[in-house]
Amino acid sequence: MSSLVVLGVVALVLLGLLALAGNLLFDFALNPHARFSILARLRAGQLEGIDSDQFSGNAQLDDARAWFERAKQSVMLRASDGAELLGWFVPPEPADACQRKYAVLCHGFAGRPSDNAVAASYAHAAGYAVLMPAARAHERNGSGYVQMGWRDSADLVEWLEELVRRDPGSRIVLYGVSMGGAEVMMASGRDLPSQVRCIVEDCGYTSVWDEFCVQLRILFHLPPHPLLDAASLVCRLRAGFGFREASAVRQLRRARVPMLFIHGGDDIFVPAAMLDAVYEACASPVKEKLLIESAGHGAAAFVDPERYWGTVARFVEEHI
Numbered sequence: 001m002s003s004l005v006v007l008g009v010v011a012l013v014l015l016g017l018l019a020l021a022g023n024l025l026f027d028f029a030l031n032p033h034a035r036f037s038i039l040a041r042l043r044a045g046q047l048e049g050i051d052s053d054q055f056s057g058n059a060q061l062d063d064a065r066a067w068f069e070r071a072k073q074s075v076m077l078r079a080s081d082g083a084e085l086l087g088w089f090v091p092p093e094p095a096d097a098c099q100r101k102y103a104v105l106c107h108g109f110a111g112r113p114s115d116n117a118v119a120a121s122y123a124h125a126a127g128y129a130v131l132m133p134a135a136r137a138h139e140r141n142g143s144g145y146v147q148m149g150w151r152d153s154a155d156l157v158e159w160l161e162e163l164v165r166r167d168p169g170s171r172i173v174l175y176g177v178s179m180g181g182a183e184v185m186m187a188s189g190r191d192l193p194s195q196v197r198c199i200v201e202d203c204g205y206t207s208v209w210d211e212f213c214v215q216l217r218i219l220f221h222l223p224p225h226p227l228l229d230a231a232s233l234v235c236r237l238r239a240g241f242g243f244r245e246a247s248a249v250r251q252l253r254r255a256r257v258p259m260l261f262i263h264g265g266d267d268i269f270v271p272a273a274m275l276d277a278v279y280e281a282c283a284s285p286v287k288e289k290l291l292i293e294s295a296g297h298g299a300a301a302f303v304d305p306e307r308y309w310g311t312v313a314r315f316v317e318e319h320i
Contacts, residue, residue: 022230029212029231030146030239032137038215039110039146058302064117071124075131077162079155086140087133087159088113090124101320102163102172103128106156106180108298109146112139118301119175122309128173133159135179145239148208149176149183150246156187164193171195173316177202178270178298182211182248185278188259189251198319199255200312202262203298205270206277207247214271249281258286258319260312264295264303288315 027034072088079085092101103123105116113132120130133156137146156174164170172195176184181204188199205211209232213224232243252259259282263275272291279289290311292300301308 019230019234021227022232022234025227025231026234026238029215030137030148030235032142032146060302060305061118064121065114067121068114068117072132077133077155077159079158083136083141083144085133085136085155085159087131089132090120090130092124092127092129100167100170101126101128102131102167102170104131104133104156104160104163104172104174106133106149106152106174106176106183107135107138108178108180109148110138111178111180116175116177116180122313123173126313131159131163135183145235147239147241148211148246149179149186149204149248150208150241151239152179152183153186153190153251156183157190157192160193160196164195168195171197171320173197173320174199175201175312176204178204180204182208185248185255185259186246186251188257188282188284189254192257196257198258198260198316200260200262200315201278202300203264203267203270204248204274204278206249206274206281207244208241209243209247210274211270212243214269218268248278252278252281253283255282255284257284258315259284259288260315261287261289262300262308262311263289263291264297264300265291265293266295267297269297286319 028037031037032039071090073090075087075089077085105113105119107113107115113134116132120132123130134141135147135152136155137144160172163172174184174187174196181201184199184201185204209228212228216222216224216228228243236242261275261279263272265272275289275291279287292304292308295303
């Protein structure tokens with residue numbers, strides 16, 4: 001056997017192994033139905049610090065979730081690709097056919113809309129109608145793959161267009177935490193309805209590539225190349241997007257509405273350094289940032305609620 005044939009066989013074997021590794025990594029990160037996945041580890045209590053589980057036992061969140069369960073109404077959107085997407089809506093009191101002020105809240109990775117129940121309760125008390133879409137592959141939208149905010153940001157625009165169709169005089173604020181923060185940042189560079197007056201994001205990542213680099217190092221102590229390159233290619237083939245393409249930074253360069261960026265200084269899942277990166281990338285002429293120094297991932301609102309919600313309320317009321 002010639003050396004060229006041997007090299008060819010070796011190359012094919014290596015490519016096969018790399019393709020296998022890319023598929024395994026994709027399933028681990030983005031396939032909610034895979035047995036060995038981040039979501040499976042979360043459900044088994046083997047991975048701490050991600051949005052949905054770290055605040056269990058918090059009285060304010062428990063009370064807000066109980067209110068949300070009583071107040072919520074199911075809503076559905078038929079997305080442009082034919083997918084049926086479900087979410088929740090809380091009308092203001094007293095209910096009005098034209099609600100005028102809306103808060104649209106986006107949840108984090110492995111989470112659910114009720115994770116934003118505290119934000120929903122504050123918005124509702126301030127006279128807002130509240131729309132809380134569930135991301136793809138989350139809660140009742142159980143089919144398909146996790147989109148890490150990318151396809152979700154396109155879905156979000158469709159939710160907004162439907163809201164505006166029903167109430168053309170609406171004034172809308174977008175709010176998202178973690179993956180939801182990335183989602184609203186990614187949406188900021190899309191063709192948003194003019195009724196969107198401002199955006200608040202909390203601990204969103206710069207891009208899916210950057211965030212997976214962080215997680216690959218934390219979970220497996222591995223460098224990004226070539227595994228993440230392979231997983232990104234698999235993601236494009238199976239889920240329709242690449243990790244570098246799904247970039248909040250790139251979308252923020254087209255942002256035009258006022259934006260508030262929030263992060264916890266002790267965040268290691270989405271490193272706090274990403275706050276400066278997304279803030280600097282934002283092209284909006286009106287932007288602010290808030291760092292809650294001792295807060296971990298998604299915990300800023302619970303570590304310093306007075307400063308957090310005071311800043312959010314002041315910013316939103318200035319621009320709504």
